[in-house]
Amino acid sequence: MVSILKKIFLLSALFGTHLGICQNIPHLQKKGNKTQLIVNQNPFLIRGGELGNSSATSMESMEPIWSRLTDMNLNTVLTPVYWELIEPEEGKFDFNLVDDLILRARKENLKLVFLWFGSWKNSMSSHTPAWVKRNQKKYPRVKDDKNKSHEILTPFSENNLQADLNAFKKLMAHIKDFDQKEQTVIMIQVENEIGMLPTARDYHSLANEAFQKPVPNELIKYLEKNKEKLVPEFLEIWKKNGFKTKGNWEEIFGKGLHTDEIFMAWYFSKFTNQVAKAGKDVYPIPMFVNAALNAPEKKPGQYPSAGPLPHLMDVWKAAGNAIDFLSPDFYNPSFKQWNDLFTRQGNPLFIPEHKFDETAPFKGLYAIGHYEAIGFSPFSIESVADAKKEPLGKIYNLIEQLTPTIENYKGQGKMDGVLLDKENNTQIIKIGDYEFTFKHDYTLNWSDGAKAEIWPMSSAIIIEIAKDEFYVSGSGIVVTFKPLKENLNAGILKTDQGIFENEKWKTIRHFNGDQTHQGRHLRIAVGDYEIQKIKLYTYE
Missing domain, CATH: 2.60.220.20 (putative beta-Galactosidase from caulobacter crescentus)
Incomplete structure (x- = not known):
């Protein structure tokens, strides 16, 4: 009896310690029927801006930018972390740029959301290190239906997964050691606008082999358990083919581009969840993925197929829970329509990227008011002539003043x-x-x-x-x-x-x-x- 009680005590202490650590780092929590981001143990509403893709490649390029950010009343900067720069040689890591960004952000009283430009950035593998790009045999790429290789790492390769996973794990360990006390880095975007081009699915031999195998039981169990909750467009595909639960991808979902996309979504999500989980095992701050939105007249492969889009939400969720939410990138005028789709099933809304046009400030305020979003962030935030005159700064000033009230009444229907x-x-x-x-x-x-x-x-x-x-x-x-x-x-x-x-x-x-x-x-x-x-x- 004493031995059993001792074990219970030790487990309780361990669980309590782990819970305490999680509560003392950036995390998400429910408030009524909405979700809050908690930073330094207080609700945090992101008044964000995302830097252009190359602006944060050196501190020299960043020097003239910082004052523009604070002049527009930002409290958070979204900035890439580039795999090719932190691991220029396999197994040799350089985090100097990461540290410099964190230190300068602290000086400017800004928080950071790091965008992991790892295996995929806008579908392509443009930010992978040279030692990955040059070794196609070890780190294979996708192939289209004509057997042509493209500069996109295939998610079906274990070598590709382990290389990305290892680098991301090292990054998260470094952030934990360097920043856990200060909590300058508050969230991580894992990869960027994942998706398959120019065909709906990968035709690499590894992909072809997986396509003929039975649909993973993990996905089937999710479908059966959540049958009444699936998003309608995905439910309709499964229903049309008879709600089958045994067979390969085409046997379960039918033949067509829709099945190619579902297949790829599973493997993209599985890959990304494994990367995110490896990072969270080290330092479990919130992690999300972002999607390039598809146009109604475009077919999978004409847009980045299989990304974390609303009609594939269930596939992305079924593949793992290390990803906390899916986010839209907006270069599409249908703002309300897409946000309605992304907020289904209780998915929290965070808009990490919106075209920095004259509509952006007003859409940001609307997202925070109507959808009770975690935050908003125009893209290429540094591309302004006079930051002090920007309407975004004036809207962000209002949001800053109202943030305690917004967070106090969040999720209450008020x-x-x-x-x-x-x-x-x-x-x-x-x-x-x-x-x-x-x-x-x-x-x-x-x-x-x-x-x-x-x-x-x-x-x-x-x-x-x-x-x-x-x-x-x-x-x-x-x-x-x-x-x-x-x-x-x-x-x-x-x-x-x-x-x-x-x-x-x-x-x-x-x-x-x-x-x-x-x-x-x-x-x-x-x-x-x-x-x-x-x-x-x-x-x-």
Whole structure:
């Protein structure tokens, strides 16, 4: 009996110690029905920017960039870590650039999300070391259906896996030793925009052999267990072929490009999960993968086939749980549509890459308000002429002020966001006891620019902080309201414009006159970036 109790005590102590370590490093946790990123034991909302692919290849190239980042109110920089630079010779590692980036980020009070440019970057294997590229026999590449090799490492090779896995494990061990106390590095993206080109699947002999083998039991078990939860487009493929559970890939899913893509998705995900797990075994901070989005008219192979896309979400999840979530990279205007797809099955939303255009700041605010995203990050963030004048910095300033409130009410059904333009100029939200109608500022006839052919994008976030009381923040919006309860009217008791100082609200101006159209609406004009606090009341 004493021996058994001793074992229980030791296991409990070990588990408790491990749990304590996990809680004291960056990690994800549930808050209501959403997910928070926790850094230094506090919720952290990423106001990010991703560097261009070559900007962080030396500290000299980075020197003029740091001030632009802080001038735009970023708190996080997404930057590549290049396999070819950290392991220029097999087994010989150089982490000087990694250390320099971490030290300078600390100096600028910035966090880092490292993007592991390992086996794949935008499908290709462009950042693998020379000793990998030159030894095709040991580190084989994919082949297309004409038996032509491409500069893409095949995921079917154990040598390819072990080389990548070993380098990533060394990187994570170094980050742990160098940064665990400070927590400058808060997440890792494993690989970059994985996908198969120019055919839907790999035709290397190793791949052909795997294609004829039975579908792995691990995937079949996942399908059976989660049959009622599978994303509809994937469920339909399995259903169309009779929900079979025994056979090879074509026997289970039928013949066609869709099966080629499912097959590749399994092996890409299996490979990437093994790499991520090896890194997490050393230092288990959050890890994610990102996807290049496919266009509806394109077929697998015309876009990077088998990447971590929404219609393949179940395949990626079935292959392992070392990857915490899937993320979209946006060079596609269908922002709401894709985010709706990526947030199925409780997948947390983080947007690591968005084209740095005039819409990006407003989409970022909307993602944080409506989807309660972990964060947002435009690409090539350093490519600005005057960082202090960028709308992104003004939106990020609002988000920075509101972050404690956002994180406090996350996952509670008390927050939402709107995204408006000329074609979609009205959005209705029900929150608390009210229905809010948000319209683009230019819907007001007297607004400057109302007759313009193209309206600038606008957005806002609304948070219920008490009964009848809300923060509304953003740019270019007009808000009216009515009670959800019939036979009642709504009026404004008080509207204040203000700021947060040391996380406490400070009123700058009290409205209720012309600024609210004599109590008819709340307005933040195009070109203005404000937080307003509104208290409503009802009357018969």
